[in-house]
Amino acid sequence: MGLCHRFVVRRIFLLRGGQIIAKILKVEGTDFISHYPNVGNVIGDAADEGIRIITTRHERTAVAIADAYTRYSMGHKHGVAMSQSGHAAHNLMGGMGQAFDDLSPILMMPAGSRMNQLEKRRWDSATNYTCVTKWSARLDNAVDIPSLMSMAFTRLRTGRPAPVLLEMMRDALMGEIQDSDFNYEPVKGWRYQGDPHDIEVAVRALLTAKRPVLYVGDGVLKADAAEEFREFAELVQAPVITNLKGKSTFPEDHPLSVGIRGRALWLCMSRADLVFGIGTSLSGMHGTPILPGQKTVICNIGEYDVNMYQRANHVVIGDAKLVLRQLITEVRKQTNGESVRKNEELEKEIAREKELQLKEWLPTLTSNKKPINPYRVIWDMMQTFDRKNLAITHESGSPREQLGAIWESLLPRSFLGWGHTTNLGFSWGAAMAAKLMWPEKLSVNWVGDAAMGHNAMDLETALREKLPILTVLSNNSAYATYGPRGRSRLSAAVTGVSPSSVISYATMAEGLGCYSERVEEPDEVIPALKRGIKEVKAGRPALIEVITDWESTRISYQIPNEYQPGKL
Structure with a gap:
């Protein structure tokens, strides 16, 4: 009697590197990719995943769209931009430099050459962009794409914000893996509070100051903490100054707002004995400088911006949203739960100065x-x-x-x-x-x-x-x-x-x-x-x-x- 052999045939499906990248970007919530002019199959792969593709007239505009979208999202989205290799990747530098200086956590993904061409005078983005990125790496094979992209999004969502770059080598884009080997879960970011002792000391300095001012930068916006900042400002009844990037954090028609220029700002700043900075390095760039003799508190996401422009008297390191909630709690604790009375005299002074400023400017306006x-x-x-x-x-x-x-x-x-x-x-x-x-x-x-x-x-x-x-x-x-x-x-x-x-x-x-x-x-x-x-x-x-x-x-x-x- 003969034996009957039964064979099970399983079709093996392969995923190219470009498809892997597109699928990961989709899982990570990418809404669009801005690029110029064409990055090969990965753009088509992304379109197949339902990601919108925006083709610009210049690489720098592609970076600008990703950068500004990230800022507008207030910490909830990360713009993604791509470019060709070589000359196209050169043109990214201006946009990347600005994103780095302004601490905008975007994902830049320029195409690269084949790995065996790197030593033959080919442009090396992963190396050349280390000066304007938080982290720069090279996707050189399809197998490692998921782990490196996971690392990239972890860095985008955690710690001091800055751009991340992944150079897409041709070896990675054209490489393949079995679809059964592809498994990717989206990563989360981690935020941290300030040291409780630092919070206590900072609040004590604020409450004992005679004429403090609050100086806000866009770190508060990046943390989506405008609501917490307003609660804090109204609680302590201090005038609010912003720098240019922090403008719009606090409504400028608010009685405590003195903006970034003008008489009301200089009235409050010239007599301030404490400058309480949140989400800013207090550089004074496109804002008002710190005056000699003024004590400072800096609440910032990381140590990099501390003591950069002047020595800080007190420092709190942590996420602005979490730190502001700590500050609010600590103010109520140190004031025994009593709300600070509305500073009507200060509000009248600010209103008077704004009125005088408008009167002075109106003929020009x-x-x-x-x-x-x-x-x-x-x-x-x-x-x-x-x-x-x-x-x-x-x-x-x-x-x-x-x-x-x-x-x-x-x-x-x-x-x-x-x-x-x-x-x-x-x-x-x-x-x-x-x-x-x-x-x-x-x-x-x-x-x-x-x-x-x-x-x-x-x-x-x-x-x-x-x-x-x-x-x-x-x-x-x-x-x-x-x-x-x-x-x-x-x-x-x-x-x-x-x-x-x-x-x-x-x-x-x-x-x-x-x-x-x-x-x-x-x-x-x-x-x-x-x-x-x-x-x-x-x-x-x-x-x-x-x-x-x-x-x-x-x-x-x-x-x-x-x-x-x-x-x-």
């Missing part, structure tokens, strides 16, 4: 001179936009200084302040990122004509990707406020640009398929803004080019003589 004063444009934007349904950002240089000082932000991340490195052109990516985060909100970027030479072609990206943004351009025919005559004998040669009588950015934007207007009359600013809003709401990006005056002074930086250091 409402000026009818031609060319149009850029501060008039900002003032008109404030009167036109719904600031509770808005995300606005600035460009570097003069637009940053103008908007940061004058704009009154009302909600967390309704204003995106940025810049230690301050790359020109960042605001287009930032504005599109805001539209990705909040499709229903108006997204605005305030720019100058210098920035138009950097990434303005990405207006076409906004059109193609259906991310309608409103760009308001201050065209003063100059770089910054140097002007054709300039501030030195070299400025005319170094900073001269084609005047607005020759060049038309509105025409350029129209050629890119966007709605555009050119405004030369002060009374036409608001009507033009309203037409731009209408077009944006209909799904079309818009550019409003306003011909402005390069000689306008930086009114935001003038410190009242009576509040100069040592006068109070």
Whole structure:
């Protein structure tokens, strides 16, 4: 009798490295990948997983979108950007440098060469980007992709925030594993509280100070702790100062807010005996500096920013959200549970100084001179936009200084302040990122004509990707406020640009398929803004080019003589 053999045939399915990466990004909650121009199969693999693909006109814009989206998410999302290898990876440096200096935890994934080409003068991103990343590694085979990506997301979600880079070598992208060997679980981040003793000492210093000020940076926003900070500020009844990146943490129409510039700030700062910093290194960059003799408390995510710019008297290391909750509890403990009485005298002083400041600035803010004063444009934007349904950002240089000082932000991340490195052109990516985060909100970027030479072609990206943004351009025919005559004998040669009588950015934007207007009359600013809003709401990006005056002074930086250091 013969034997009957039964064979079971099992089909083996293989996953390529690009598919593995795409599946992991999907599991980790990646909403989109911004890239330029094509990173090979991994982009198609990501699209197959339902991840949105955004193709930009420049690598730096791809980084900017990922960066700003991460900031807008307030610690809940991490933008992902990709690029080709070699020359394309070179172009990431500006955007990566800014993300690193501004502590933005994005995942950058440039393609790489084959491993056997590394020693043949091929660009090595994993090595060359160590100076602007928290961690940089190389995916050199398909098997190790899950473990290295798990390490990457752990670093993105834990500790001091900063970019992480994974270089995708061709060996990894084209390598294969059996689908049965693929198993990946999303990672979580870990946060930590401050040392209880440090909390106790910091609160004691705050409560015993005669005239403390609270100085807030964007570490509070990154920790999604604006609500806790407001509770803390109202509990201790101290004036609130922000730096540029921390702007919008605390509502600037609040009676305790003194903003980042102006008379109220200098009144409080010039007489402060304690500066209590939360989510900031107290660098003074794009904010107000610490004055000689003032004691300081720094509450920060890590030791790196402590004692960097001046010696701190007291330090709390920990996550801003958790630390603020500890501080609130400790204040109530040290005050025996009694609420601090509303500081009506302080609120009246702040209100008086704000009123005096507005009176001083109002002639400039409402000026009818031609060319149009850029501060008039900002003032008109404030009167036109719904600031509770808005995300606005600035460009570097003069637009940053103008908007940061004058704009009154009302909600967390309704204003995106940025810049230690301050790359020109960042605001287009930032504005599109805001539209990705909040499709229903108006997204605005305030720019100058210098920035138009950097990434303005990405207006076409906004059109193609259906991310309608409103760009308001201050065209003063100059770089910054140097002007054709300039501030030195070299400025005319170094900073001269084609005047607005020759060049038309509105025409350029129209050629890119966007709605555009050119405004030369002060009374036409608001009507033009309203037409731009209408077009944006209909799904079309818009550019409003306003011909402005390069000689306008930086009114935001003038410190009242009576509040100069040592006068109070």
